[in-house]
Amino acid sequence: MAELHVELVAADRKVWSGAATIVVARTASGDTGIMPGHTPVLSVLETGPVTIRTVDGGTVIAAVHGGFISFADNKLSLLAEIAELADEIDVARAERALEKAKSDLDEHAERRAEVRLFAARGLKAHA
Amino acid sequence: MGAQLRVYKRRIRSVTATKKITKAMEMISASRIVKAQRAVAASTPYADELTRAVTAVATRSNAKHPLTTENPSAKRAAVLLITADRGLAGGYSTNAIKAAQTLTERLRGEGKDVVTYIIGRKGVSYYTFRNLAVEASWTGFSDKPTYGDAKTVSAGLIEAFTAETGGVDELHLVSTEFVSMLTQNAVEARLLPLKLDEVQLSDQTPAKAEIFPLYDFEPSAEGVLDALLPRYVESRIYNALLQSAASEHAARRRAMKSATDNAGELIKSLTRLANSARQAEITQEISEIVGGANALADASRGSE
Numbered sequence A: 001m002a003e004l005h006v007e008l009v010a011a012d013r014k015v016w017s018g019a020a021t022i023v024v025a026r027t028a029s030g031d032t033g034i035m036p037g038h039t040p041v042l043s044v045l046e047t048g049p050v051t052i053r054t055v056d057g058g059t060v061i062a063a064v065h066g067g068f069i070s071f072a073d074n075k076l077s078l079l080a081e082i083a084e085l086a087d088e089i090d091v092a093r094a095e096r097a098l099e100k101a102k103s104d105l106d107e108h109a110e111r112r113a114e115v116r117l118f119a120a121r122g123l124k125a126h127a
Numbered sequence B: 001m002g003a004q005l006r007v008y009k010r011r012i013r014s015v016t017a018t019k020k021i022t023k024a025m026e027m028i029s030a031s032r033i034v035k036a037q038r039a040v041a042a043s044t045p046y047a048d049e050l051t052r053a054v055t056a057v058a059t060r061s062n063a064k065h066p067l068t069t070e071n072p073s074a075k076r077a078a079v080l081l082i083t084a085d086r087g088l089a090g091g092y093s094t095n096a097i098k099a100a101q102t103l104t105e106r107l108r109g110e111g112k113d114v115v116t117y118i119i120g121r122k123g124v125s126y127y128t129f130r131n132l133a134v135e136a137s138w139t140g141f142s143d144k145p146t147y148g149d150a151k152t153v154s155a156g157l158i159e160a161f162t163a164e165t166g167g168v169d170e171l172h173l174v175s176t177e178f179v180s181m182l183t184q185n186a187v188e189a190r191l192l193p194l195k196l197d198e199v200q201l202s203d204q205t206p207a208k209a210e211i212f213p214l215y216d217f218e219p220s221a222e223g224v225l226d227a228l229l230p231r232y233v234e235s236r237i238y239n240a241l242l243q244s245a246a247s248e249h250a251a252r253r254r255a256m257k258s259a260t261d262n263a264g265e266l267i268k269s270l271t272r273l274a275n276s277a278r279q280a281e282i283t284q285e286i287s288e289i290v291g292g293a294n295a296l297a298d299a300s301r302g303s304e
Helices: A091-104 A107-126 B003-060 B092-109 B121-129 B147-162 B221-303
Strands: A004-010 A013-027 A030-034 A041-045 A048-054 A059-072 A075-085 B076-082 B113-119 B136-138 B170-178 B184-192 B216-218
Touching: A004 A048, A004 A059, A004 B003, A013 A041, A013 A059, A013 A075, A013 B003, A030 A041, A030 A059, A041 A075, A041 B003, A041 B221, A048 A107, A059 A107, A059 B003, A059 B221, A075 B003, A075 B147, A075 B221, A091 A107, B003 B170, B003 B221, B076 B092, B076 B147, B076 B221, B092 B113, B092 B121, B092 B170, B092 B184, B092 B221, B113 B121, B113 B147, B136 B147, B147 B170, B147 B184, B147 B221, B170 B221, B184 B221, B216 B221
Parallel strands: A004 A075, A041 B216, B076 B113, B076 B170, B113 B136
Antiparallel strands: A004 A013, A013 A030, A013 A048, A041 A059, A048 A059, A059 A075, B170 B184
């Protein structure tokens, strides 16, 4: 099966890299799925979950806050200021952050916390 | 124990205590250099990918952006100076400050007003002590900077750069480049307006040397550039902060190593002095006893 090489990089570390069959990420114009052989694309990522289907049938979910996605020559780079893999996310902390964001009426923080919770729960659903 | 000997003993004790402290600081810095270097290495993939993306947009579209457009009649220049929060790091902060002052002189010579932004308590105290104007300053993270810190700093600078009135036309960065454990250089670079021809990857190769595919830009080339350039500036500042932190630790390690060595020398020579003082004391006591015994013997012989 065709595969593409994925690099998920946060500002201070490399979060994940490997081969995948499809990557779904939320860009400025909506959710975009990228499969091998996609036309070269460079677009802005929104705060949202990124789903990577690996070649061995597994799923990697990460919460990504702000960044870029670029795809060329079957190589996909996801750049994010902050990126967390679902299994690294502390659910209790994210819930507290969500509560706090709701009470502070901070929309950005609320969205970030929601995405983190979504990513963390999404992984459980797959497992 | 004689007065002289007591003084020497006391000084030896105090120098030994100092030596222990400097030795501990040396070892702490040595372990932090490794961590700081690892942080620099960990941030390289992001910086490289970002550099590629910026260059790709710039070469594949004719998008003009305020952050890349040069103002031919630049009037005001901003200088961002990165120094340490704490002292005892040899010439680290001083060298960076000197480089900043040279740059300031040069910019003034070109007829530009210079506004100074400072990171690190040492730089701030240098400028405030001399009553030099500081536009803004950030402190408290010089030895362990995070991306969030770089974001805060660059937000302030980009705002100053893009301001309609009273803003700055150029942005220069003075930081310390980590060459090796023994060599760190104060370097200056112009961050904004960005010269896309000079953009380099981490291994010093120009990013333009690569041939980029025909990307589809979403939402548009301008939109992508709008979002990319501030990130690029942030990542440059973040990289400078990390390199400076590594340099700070290396400079402190070296300064503390020579302090420890000097304390060792001092202890050695003080011990020699203390030994000879003790010996002098003993000699004196003996000669006093001998003298006393002789005097007694002479006196008793005279009475016979």
